[in-house]
Amino acid sequence: MGGIVDPFSPLVFRNGVEAPNRLVLAAMTNQQSHADGTLSDVERDWLVRRAAGGFGVVTTCASHVTKDGQGWPGELACFDAAHVPGLARLARDIAAHGALGLVQVFHGGLRADPTASGAAPWTAKVGPDVPGVEPGTREATGADITRVIEAFAAAAARCEQAGFGGVELHGAHGYLLTQFLSRFNTRDDGWGGDLEGRARLVREVTRAVRAAVSAGFVVGVRLSPEDFGNAAGLDLDESVQVARWLVEDGVDFVHLSLWDVHRNTTKRPQEHAVEVFRAALPPEVPILVAGKVWTRADVDAMLAKGAAGVAVARAAIGNPDLPALVREGAEPERPPFAPADLEAKAVSAPFVQYLRRWKGFIAD
Ligand SMILES: Cc1cc2nc3c(=O)[nH]c(=O)nc-3n(C[C@H](O)[C@H](O)[C@H](O)COP(=O)(O)O)c2cc1C
Numbered sequence: 576m577g578g579i580v581d582p583f584s585p586l587v588f589r590n591g592v593e594a595p596n597r598l599v600l601a602a603m604t605n606q607q608s609h610a611d612g613t614l615s616d617v618e619r620d621w622l623v624r625r626a627a628g629g630f631g632v633v634t635t636c637a638s639h640v641t642k643d644g645q646g647w648p649g650e651l652a653c654f655d656a657a658h659v660p661g662l663a664r665l666a667r668d669i670a671a672h673g674a675l676g677l678v679q680v681f682h683g684g685l686r687a688d689p690t691a692s693g694a695a696p697w698t699a700k701v702g703p704d705v706p707g708v709e710p711g712t713r714e715a716t717g718a719d720i721t722r723v724i725e726a727f728a729a730a731a732a733r734c735e736q737a738g739f740g741g742v743e744l745h746g747a748h749g750y751l752l753t754q755f756l757s758r759f760n761t762r763d764d765g766w767g768g769d770l771e772g773r774a775r776l777v778r779e780v781t782r783a784v785r786a787a788v789s790a791g792f793v794v795g796v797r798l799s800p801e802d803f804g805n806a807a808g809l810d811l812d813e814s815v816q817v818a819r820w821l822v823e824d825g826v827d828f829v830h831l832s833l834w835d836v837h838r839n840t841t842k843r844p845q846e847h848a849v850e851v852f853r854a855a856l857p858p859e860v861p862i863l864v865a866g867k868v869w870t871r872a873d874v875d876a877m878l879a880k881g882a883a884g885v886a887v888a889r890a891a892i893g894n895p896d897l898p899a900l901v902r903e904g905a906e907p908e909r910p911p912f913a914p915a916d917l918e919a920k921a922v923s924a925p926f927v928q929y930l931r932r933w934k935g936f937i938a939d
Contacts (some may be wrong), residue, residue, distance in 0.1 A: 612652025741793025
């Protein structure tokens, strides 16, 4: 692709909104919010510290758009007017450092946690061959589908009202929107079956969100292009078609969650996902990419393939000033991290506890 792209040049979204640079703090669940989904001081501090560290875009954790979509205890919520004051404080404090704040809006579907959500999980399709379906999970009714589309739109409107720069629809990692996109969604009522049917929910959500916010509010989508972990029943070429449709429906960016940017696609090992999507989407739609980005070399490699923004999750936990390290070409600190070290980097005890799920991350 073209010349060398400077990571510290602005990231321009399709609607003309600019972030000051191309380094994106990826969405990270951290369980630091209050039980009712309102913002806590420690969740604020975790994100605002990374905005202060120079990230051009700062994304919140996956934030549930309905109570029954809640995936974890301590998750920041956006399903009620009561959440807006905390979101407004967070939006203001992120923006004060010059970063563009995004809320990642999501519904857990069959992966919602009933002990947190207080409701039985529901999904596109229930059956013995559908991965991840626990006893008690039910199939979505037409009313569930209508309600969740409206909930995504209302949540996005709340995020705009709170002063965020945009939202990222979580269409990746096997949550509700991926469950509908998956080939395991064999519904025969127009919301499953062929790709058009399976893509209908994420498309209608995108259109409803777009209609609920102003043109200057960034609306993007995160996708898993192929199967990985809990994302199952996906196909690279189908995902490209879904991205094309979502561009028609009005998204301002497409974020590819690859888990490892150093690998090419599974379906076509000679091709990298960023290049595949870049070739398929109009040039004015920026592509973001995430997965094992730690260093300047990793960032440059993704920009060279045609990514407009490079998202970082794990490296930003122990390195809140990662953008400065990238600028200098300096080495970031690597895991394992001691809890006290992380605490000094605005990572509080509940988040440290959650990070114990990532093998080797916390030094105990
Ligand atoms: C602690 C933790 C929490 C995460 N939570 C989310 C989340 O809420 N939403 C999401 O889309 N991805 C989530 N991810 C995935 C990251 O956004 C990212 O795609 C992945 O970790 C790979 O990037 P990395 O190698 O830079 O960590 C999470 C990752 C980690 C480590």
